[in-house]
Amino acid sequence: ILNVEQSPQSLHVQEGDSTNFTCSFPSSNFYALHWYRWETAKSPEALFVMTLNGDEKKKGRISATLNTKEGYSYLYIKGSQPEDSATYLCAFHTSGTYKYIFGTGTRLKVLA
């Protein structure tokens, strides 16, 4: 059974702090790794799709890295703002299947 783990489960940081979370996934048969942001009362929104070992993606203050050989991805938020408060989900996609396996998410709360 393929399992995707995210840590920490939840996180409280002060406005202006930088933070990072981890997504761990099986390292075999890798196809893609997705990061989503899910704000309360809204739809999950795609942040990044990462496919190559060593990939680094950036969108504003948010960036992500990917290590497919050891099976992990990091999401970084620089200078957290209250509007960054959300649940961050990662989803692993193995080759040859249609399914994405989602982690349970990291719930981030940024305190003003």
Place this chain on the structure above:
Amino acid sequence: DVKVTQSSRYLVKRTGEKVFLECVQDMDHENMFWYRQDPGLGLRLIYFSYDVKMKEKGDIPEGYSVSREKKERFSLILESASTNQTSMYLCASRTGAGYEQFFGPGTRLTVL
């Protein structure tokens, strides 16, 4: 902008009722999905459709069925609702394997 809409944000039904959850996407996506999300668990796939009238069971199909008569619409049916189907239901669509999924806002279903 891709838009995925779901028929209701909140729904309350009684045990034994037949429940229909509707999902519509406007970007001509081939693939559509139904997930449920419960506290402490990742998004779990109920059913997947890769084309009109084509469907495949996900990880937790028991107690559910689906219908895809038109490309833009994917319906989830609870034949006889039970209390353990109280959950948040999310619909998603994507153009193909490996691409980002676009999610609807979710339907929070309560079965009494």
